[in-house]
Amino acid sequence: MATAIGDRAPAAIRLRKDDNVAVASRGIAPGTALDLGGLTVSAIDPIRPGHKVAAVDIPAGRPVLKYGQIIGFASVDIPAGSWVHVHNVRADLFERDYAFATERPVPPPIDRPRTFPGFLRPDGRVGTRNYLAVISTVNCSASVSKYVADRFRDGSWRRDYPNVDGVFAITHKGGCGLQFEGPDHQQLQRVLAGFANHPNVAGYVLIGLGCEVGFASHLVESRQLVTLAGVKESGRRDEPSRPRVLNIQEEGGIARTVEAAVEAVHRLLPAADSWRRTEQPASKLVVGLECGGSDGNSGVTANPALGVAADLIVAQGGSAVLAETPEIYGAEHLLTRRAVSEEVGRKLVDRIKWWEWYTGVFGAEINNNPSPGNKEGGLTTIYEKSLGAVAKGGSTALVDVLQYAEPITKPGFLFMDTPGYDPVSLTGLAAGGCNVLVFTTGRGSVSGLKPTPTVKVATNTPMYDRMRDDMDLDAGTILAGEPVESVGRRLFDLIVAVAGGSPTRSEEAGVGEEEFAPWSIGPTL
Template sequence: MTIDTQIRNPVIRLDPADNVAVAREDIAAGTEIPSEGIKTNHDIPMGHKVATHAIAKGDPVRKYDTTIGFAGEDIVPGDWLHTHNVLMDDFQKDYRYAQDYVAAELLPPEQRATFMGYPRADGRYGTRNMIGIFITVNCAATVARKISRYFDEERLADYPNVDGVVAFIHEQGCGMEQTGEPLDLLRRTLAGYIRHPNTAGALVCSLGCERNNLSKFMEAESLATGKMLRTVTMQQIGGTMNAVEEGKAVIREMLEEANKIERETASAEHIMIGLQCGGSDGFSGMSANPALGKAVDILVRNGGTAILSETSELYGIEHTLTSRAKSETVGRQFIDRINWWLEYNKGRDTQINGTVSPGNQAGGLANVIEKSLGGSKKGGSTGINAVYEYAYPVTEKGLVLMDTPGFDPVSATGQIAGGANMICFTTGRGSCFGSYPSPTIKLASNSTMYTRMHGDMDINCGKVIDGEKTLDEMGEEIFEKILAVASGEQSKSELLGVGEEEFAPWQIGVLS
């Protein structure tokens, strides 16, 4: 991508082969754009597209030298391009399985970046040291909440090495299929959080008669109780308040143990990042997402891992990812998941069938293909080494894919369950997302929003749009922030206490 460093130029050209440019700022009709040799025929909002060449009806509209749609009418240079005249249609894609795969050039271990992490017995390192309270069924939610709220900042003051006691509440566990994918998925998600490198200890609360039976859950996920994994069942212990008091006693014991763990120097190869974007705009795919992609490339060279997800928001550009797959098998696994989503959404008014959210549209994105094109750039340029279904443990290093919905809390929950000990979240419209036990770093795509929502944003990638930094420089800044937050620096969402309500296991299947 080349970005004109002259701030006076009101548009950004992303590739010489494109027939559109993107408005750097609001552009009035009749404005001359010398760099493109055109004059605007309409008002072009910031982040939206303007035609730089004539495009005949039915011909491709190209951005980043990738088809994002087709002209719904004859378009002349200077026209505003958006949902009214950029139509989405299916077209033949060449998947080119594994043909562009390039293995990452890893730095020697002694040259890799480091952070201060919490060591775990299995060799992993946590970026946080938390105690989690989990529920098998929503009926135990109040018990879990009362226990976690008891351990406020004042009561945790004596445990400086513990980052918090958090209740992870969900709405499932009963009134659902007793066997099969929905229950397996819920159990897998809960177990992933319980085993997570950022979880020092876990208490599992149950009612006693739910379909997600406690003993069967523990058996299915090979979880065994011990000093740092305890359970309490409300019906057995005598009801709500007895369960709360028992839970408090258990957590007090865990706090003593968890506080004995101290941070130590660890290689960046132990960092696993979940990549997220939400509230995207026309700049997301030009600043925050590709800048995060640069940081991912750095992390991968240092032996770390990044998880690209939101499968329904990778539709339309899946062929650009299959060509980077490690093998044809990996590439076909991804296409299998794309096809599942297409079948699941057949006939429904959902994003994968074309229309993005009102906020995305207002930000300049015409359809899901354009959104996918920008979103995929979070994954950088490295090869794709594996594909995982939702919430499965991620064991491969480097860049991997995990099948998740596009809804950010649900997607991030799956990534964290898979082992992500950090989340990097890009936004153009201004997401206020946060997550526990893995901290979220939020990256703003433009300076206007960053300034307006400074209390929620960690990094301003709008400097790329403003011509103040290159993507490479921005990527270095993001990587340094990743190391700092991994070492204990609190992100904006952590300072605000955002993340407890954002635990959202994927609900799939029928309820009864």
């Protein structure tokens, strides 16, 4: 049951003693006296929840500080008690001190080793779900792949194969009109291979048209694909077999390809069903950390709570993976300092520099953010958004920086280079091998992505109450006085439970196929 924000909770929260703004935890009327940790300020303007109020006078040109960091610069004189937002703050460029590998954070001690029932695969990874996938190599075969998955929607097969979580289609808009073996081709192959080889996928069928750039046999012959579960059409899973590849042109059209693919899936079901959950250590957790539809409270409640959970995952020996490079812009120096080496820190800075170049090619700016919805929720600049987003990564050492959809092989806290757009970022994290995703949101999100369960965390209680059918946890209780540490530990417990089979709200709603969205970085030819 949600905890409402009561009158005893502070109306505004000053996060650091040197901050010159505070964040409204509820609506504030003009004239309201605010106790801001040693400062008493009277509100001049109405302040909406998640928005900022000036704790002191901020002269024009001076930095605006939140989290003890620069989130922008006053564009005009801002009197104490004023609403602080896009009308009086600008995102000027400023130098960051990267101080590579100067911090040596230590993960918190393990209270007790945790376990969860999961599917131990032959390569040592552990699945949290047990799916069969129908993978389209090109948009030309997308409808056929969907028709195949549709034949398994009624669930009648579940009586005979109760240990299979479902049959789902991976469809997309690409696969052709790109340079053969160029960056986009290689990246798409990495994504498709990541889903086919995913620990949550027991077997798969590949469907192509037959003449596309990203043709299926090339994906197989490139040795990016393995039969993770060793699923053979004989029903045995004791040794690998060549994946089943179907091309519409060779099969003789839509109808024949659908029938052949449906038959292929039926042949995979017995071996997929033979998998059983066994008790596995929490070190097998690979958790993707995502935020979307953020608001001014994201960096106050849900993101810091997820940071606590991420630290606990790392302490257990698992992997916690932060992403969304454009949405750490202006806060990357907090990560470079935590890097295990200067080399790892510079890998992150190189990605930032690449994004500055990449956006410039199209006449855009990496700091052309936040979105209109973010601004409506109280976020003023990309720097503010980034500082709140980085909080998801907790406090442990940054052990590596990965390419988009690169396989995640190291334990600890990692960063994956992805766009900030949620479906594209989640697709990269899942392709890398994340077996659980956690998605924090302040405005509200209905994301999910098969085959990886997605835990959604609300930053504020009003939104949680409004969208409780789509939210898994309310972190807005922090605004009512619950410690961040307490919420983070509850979130960690929820992650472990979901890994063990407890359904998420997005799974109950049945979403997760249409959200597959690989990142296309180059031209369509």
